[in-house]
Amino acid sequence: MTALAARADARPSARKRAGNGATRRIDADEIGLDALVGHAGYAVRRFQIWIFQDFVKTLGNVDIRPTQYSVLTVIGANPGLSQMAVAKRLGIERARLVHLLDSLEQRKLVKRVKSKTDRRSHALHLTAQGETALAKFKRLAAEHERHVEDRIGKENRERLLRILADFT
Amino acid sequence: MTALAARADARPSARKRAGNGATRRIDADEIGLDALVGHAGYAVRRFQIWIFQDFVKTLGNVDIRPTQYSVLTVIGANPGLSQMAVAKRLGIERARLVHLLDSLEQRKLVKRVKSKTDRRSHALHLTAQGETALAKFKRLAAEHERHVEDRIGKENRERLLRILADFT
DNA sequence: GGAAGTTTGTTGTTGACGACAACAATCGTC
DNA sequence: GACGATTGTTGTCGTCAACAACAAACTTCC
Structure with a gap:
């Protein structure tokens, strides 16, 4: 070895x-690497760095990072969600989501609508511009996903998704 | 769905x-989650967070984080390595490794020995204290690894390690 | 109906981390 | 011996997780 x-x-x-x-x-x-080779966490960390970099590079022209993409996708699929709901669903701290949304709102991709039933919370929606932008992001993200396939193999990627399915 | x-x-x-x-x-x-369910990166990120937190918790009493553990393990298995070599092998920036080693050296786990053949570089070694400490860390890390097994299953963990083997 | 506790969004701080850039000392090479 | 490359170091910047604290608004309970 x-x-x-x-x-x-x-x-x-x-x-x-x-x-x-x-x-x-x-x-x-x-x-x-000694004991490191037997640690799933080490392999996962290295893989995560690789996959992250490829995502950032592939979506570089549109300047969208993985976390931003996940936020946009969830809002697009579930319009009207509160910040808490999005944060909880994606495992993001609500404090962190504030800045993420500030940025996305400045870019006119997302809007915070005051909820009529709970005046504390905001209902999150994509703008029209956000909708079309997200469609483009999804195409680029699919391209990134093909890079992953090329790197670890089609079957391995599917195995991976199955193994980690309940962490999503 | x-x-x-x-x-x-x-x-x-x-x-x-x-x-x-x-x-x-x-x-x-x-x-x-819409398109996110098809993205390996999302699942990997969530899993990585989980595994990271469990590691930190399991090694909490000895105050060792994953990166520190990886550095100690590699130095322990390859005494005399330079900082560049360790950084390159683990995919850590050499600038970052400086601080990591500062901390580990303060804790008397690692020592930087001036290389006799290259006065620019340091030969990294574990101290005697570092050796015994690392043995303990390895036991705790193995315990953490059992948590991973419990979480995703023994076979799935092995599959995962195989799939990601060449990222290490 | 009102006090007490909880939730939501926000602001701020801390620390780990990846990425870069610059620098002095040293090495290797031509 | 001069020039380019390498090594460790220092510093900055931006991302990210984790907390803590706060005001406004909601819920619960008496």
Whole structure:
């Protein structure tokens, strides 16, 4: 399992103590992860970083980040929700949602409508502009999802979704 | 797919516009995620948050966070590595690793030894105290891993590790 | 009907984290 | 020996989770 070959032409590498005080070049893939390989959290974290970066890059032109996309999608599918409801459903803190909505409202994608039945809360809606924008975001997000398929395989992606289904 | 049942006794809920201006209580699980359900990134993010929180809670008494654990584990398995090598292997920025090591060094778990062959770099080692501490951390991390098993199932956890193996 | 407790949105702070940029010291190479 | 690259460091910026506190509005209970 452990790579032992020392490539003389390797560029990015570290130094390793030999028996004496000297060091020799070692490649990153020679470095053992030890207990880390058995930890799901580590693999998930690395994967999450990858997937996040691809999402941001794929939706870079429209300047939409994953959290913003999730908020827009939920509001689009459930118009009139309160901020609390959205926050609870997406596992976002309501304090954090305030800023997210401030930004989305400034961009004219979302509007906060005063609820008539509960004067504390806001009913969240997409603007007309928000509707058409979200449609575009969804197309780009689908493209991102194809990148995921390309990276881990179609079946593995579906397996993953099944395994993690009840975290959504 | 959309839950329509309205439970009268539901506590945490939002309000939904009826045909008129009125609202009715709806439960969080009534809120559709729409396109989000098909996105691996969303499921992974939620799972990552869960797993992260469980790790932090399980290793709470020893005050070790996932990133710190990964750094200690890699140094423990590969004594003498440079900061660059560790950063590259774990996908951490070397700027960030500086602070991580500052903290771990203050806690006497890690020591930076001046390299004799490259006076720019530090050879990273665990202290004796760090060795015994890491052994304890590993036991707790294994306990955390059992929580993951309990949550998603033994086979699913293994499937997950296989699917994401090349992100580590 | 009114007091007491709760919920909603908001503001603010803290700390972990990823991403960048700049810098001095040092190394490698030509 | 000069020039470019690498290493550790410092600093800034923006995202994000986690809390705490607050006013306004709602609910509950007496």
